[in-house]
Amino acid sequence: MTDPTTDTGGSRILGGRPSEATIRTTTTITTVKNTSGAHIELKNVNKVYGDQAVAAVENFSMNVNPGELVMFVGPSGCGKTTTMKMINRIIEPTSGSITVDGREVLSLDPNELRRHIGYVIQQIGLFPHMTIAENISVVPKLLGWSKEKTKNRVDELLSVVQLDPRTFAGRYPKQLSGGQQQRVGVARALAADPPVMLMDEPFGATDPITREKLQVEFLRLQETIGKTIIFVTHDFDEAVRLGDRIAVLSDRSKIEQFDTPANILRAPANDYVASFIGHGAALKRLALIPLHDALLGRAADARGTASVVETDSLRDALDLLVLTGLPAIAVTDAAGRTVASVSVEQISAELGEDSGGLPERSEARS
Amino acid sequence: MTGFDFPGLLAFWGKRSDDILTLVGEHLLVVAIALLLATVIGVGVGLLVWNSPVGRSLAVTSAAVILTIPSLALLAAMIPLFGLGWVPTLIGLTLYSLLPIIRNTVVGLREVSPAIMESATGMGLAPGAVLLRIQLPMAWPVIVTGVRVAAQLTIGIAAIGAYVGGPGLGQMIFQGLSSLGSKNALNYALTGTLCVIILALIVDGLFTLITRYTTSKGLRA
Numbered sequence: 001m002t003d004p005t006t007d008t009g010g011s012r013i014l015g016g017r018p019s020e021a022t023i024r025t026t027t028t029i030t031t032v033k034n035t036s037g038a039h040i041e042l043k044n045v046n047k048v049y050g051d052q053a054v055a056a057v058e059n060f061s062m063n064v065n066p067g068e069l070v071m072f073v074g075p076s077g078c079g080k081t082t083t084m085k086m087i088n089r090i091i092e093p094t095s096g097s098i099t100v101d102g103r104e105v106l107s108l109d110p111n112e113l114r115r116h117i118g119y120v121i122q123q124i125g126l127f128p129h130m131t132i133a134e135n136i137s138v139v140p141k142l143l144g145w146s147k148e149k150t151k152n153r154v155d156e157l158l159s160v161v162q163l164d165p166r167t168f169a170g171r172y173p174k175q176l177s178g179g180q181q182q183r184v185g186v187a188r189a190l191a192a193d194p195p196v197m198l199m200d201e202p203f204g205a206t207d208p209i210t211r212e213k214l215q216v217e218f219l220r221l222q223e224t225i226g227k228t229i230i231f232v233t234h235d236f237d238e239a240v241r242l243g244d245r246i247a248v249l250s251d252r253s254k255i256e257q258f259d260t261p262a263n264i265l266r267a268p269a270n271d272y273v274a275s276f277i278g279h280g281a282a283l284k285r286l287a288l289i290p291l292h293d294a295l296l297g298r299a300a301d302a303r304g305t306a307s308v309v310e311t312d313s314l315r316d317a318l319d320l321l322v323l324t325g326l327p328a329i330a331v332t333d334a335a336g337r338t339v340a341s342v343s344v345e346q347i348s349a350e351l352g353e354d355s356g357g358l359p360e361r362s363e364a365r366s
Numbered sequence: 367m368t369g370f371d372f373p374g375l376l377a378f379w380g381k382r383s384d385d386i387l388t389l390v391g392e393h394l395l396v397v398a399i400a401l402l403l404a405t406v407i408g409v410g411v412g413l414l415v416w417n418s419p420v421g422r423s424l425a426v427t428s429a430a431v432i433l434t435i436p437s438l439a440l441l442a443a444m445i446p447l448f449g450l451g452w453v454p455t456l457i458g459l460t461l462y463s464l465l466p467i468i469r470n471t472v473v474g475l476r477e478v479s480p481a482i483m484e485s486a487t488g489m490g491l492a493p494g495a496v497l498l499r500i501q502l503p504m505a506w507p508v509i510v511t512g513v514r515v516a517a518q519l520t521i522g523i524a525a526i527g528a529y530v531g532g533p534g535l536g537q538m539i540f541q542g543l544s545s546l547g548s549k550n551a552l553n554y555a556l557t558g559t560l561c562v563i564i565l566a567l568i569v570d571g572l573f574t575l576i577t578r579y580t581t582s583k584g585l586r587a
């Protein structure tokens with residue numbers, strides 16, 4: 001409508017080139033081509049509400065790499081939402097600078113800015129008088145997309161979030177379950193292929209089972225789209241499951257630790273972070289380590305018939321070891337061939353290692 | 367007064383059916399025009415003031431004050447300004463319709479949940495677009511209810527319009543009341559009143575349809 005570049009899918013409005021990011025996967029360093037994400041930088045950002053004496057956010061600085069999924073965790077009222085909403089200027093900072101792909105957001109037209117930042121809130125906020133297709137089409141329409149392009153995009157997105165377009169496109173929000181509405185919320189935020197997504201407890205209102213399902217789907221989705229995402233939650237386990245990096249925040253949005261889930265679990269920076277992790281840090285860490293990353297035993301040592309696949313986590317293996325009471329069980333590859341064995345000792349050894357064996361999932365992204 | 371003469375009433379209807387229909391038509395027309403004007407003005411005022419506490423109470427209070435003026439007094443007060451006939455009636459009816467329409471518009475626009483407002487803003491809709499594309503359609507059923515209340519109100523009040531020479535069934539009622547004792551006095555008054563009541567019922571039914579067909583399926587209960 002106003003900007004001709006927006007028709008390319010909208011990822012360039014903020015002036016950035018589609019960036020490339022490297023991530024270290026389990027065995028090799030690969031390059032993710034065309035991460036559509038943008039680089040976000042917050043510098044000395046402060047927010048004081050009205051005439052309140054204390055700041056809601058104090059001197060917050062953070063760098064978020066293109067394509068990175070950063071989780072904000074912290075107790076209620078610590079300033080997670082406030083910090084996040086300053087990026088799309090739903091809340092205006094009192095001072096400081098926020099840049100997206102090098103461009104100062106405070107100098108951009110807020111509405112234009114927001115059309116290129118996907119936004120998902122806990123209450124979802126679907127428009128009840130519009131069909132699902134119309135809800136998803138709002139931003140593409142604002143950007144002046146053609147009818148056909150918009151319709152194709154709607155169908156594509158509904159499929160991406162596992163809703164059959166033929167069934168759901170014409171329905172109204174109230175005709176959907178909570179989890180389905182949540183998915184439409186994500187699809188709507190993705191509509192114009194924004195380089196940045198802000199998500200404020202997007203799965204907060206769903207039951208634990210739906211929530212886990214949405215998380216799994218979301219992770220898979222992020223693997224293909226590579227957005228830069230800021231994701232607010234107060235569920236630490238959700239942060240561990242989804243995040244490339246986690247920012248543990250305390251009052252006034254103070255960053256207590258900002259690191260990969262594995263590093264935070266292995267070495268919490270202080271008692272505050274440790275208390276946030278809660279019990280079972282070792283088990284949570286095991287869940288992050290796939291078997292093929294661990295030092296395993298010889299295939300011949302395997303006992304019994306139980307086996308785990310090498311892409312399973314050490315936690316899955318431990319689970320089975322405890323359940324069967326066997327000293328070691330088989331580890332198979334995708335084809336079902338036994339390639340190694342794993343024992344409780346080997347699992348413990350992985351935890352004991354200070355570095356090396358632990359996957360630093362995204363730390364190496366640049 | 368003589369006893370009620372039902373065959374006489376039927377005969378009266380037979381003889382006067384053209385007049386009755388004309389008056390019913392006029393009545394409907396004056397009410398419809400007044401409602402249309404009041405909807406445009408009322409919704410417009412509502413859109414302007416919904417978000418300003420001062421503007422809001424000013425608008426609603428003024429409209430409420432108008433409604434407390436007895437209709438006869440209001441219509442009479444307009445004679446020096448607008449003379450007799452359709453104009454004072456139309457203006458009077460429009461003024462009376464404002465309160466339910468403005469109030470319901472304001473209520474409807476304000477009822478939209480903060481979450482919906484925030485997601486609309488967060489998607490890059492400008493405040494005007496949020497108002498017209500999100501809030502107004504969502505408030506629509508509430509607004510139509512306001513117009514419906516106004517319709518009930520004005521169908522009754524329109525009858526008083528005959529006092530300032532206005533159109534409609536009031537003419538019949540007034541004619542009856544001013545010729546009490548004559549042969550057809552009761553027939554005039556009764557027919558006029560009956561027609562007003564039936565009209566009110568029909569229009570109310572009509573609004574059920576209007577609400578149904580102008581409200582998004584997603585908003586219907």
Ligand SMILES: Nc1ncnc2c1ncn2[C@@H]1O[C@H](COP(=O)(O)OP(=O)(O)OP(=O)(O)O)[C@@H](O)[C@H]1O
Pocket residue numbers: 049050056074075076077078079080081082083234
């Ligand atoms: N509009 C507002 N006006 C005044 N104070 C506010 C406003 N919004 C938030 N605050 C205050 O700012 C602080 C941070 O709030 P914020 O909503 O960012 O917390 P949060 O970490 O998102 O909490 P939660 O997990 O409960 O959502 C709180 O102390 C809150 O009371």
Ligand SMILES: [Mg+2]
Pocket residue numbers: 080081082200
């Ligand atoms: Mg919050």
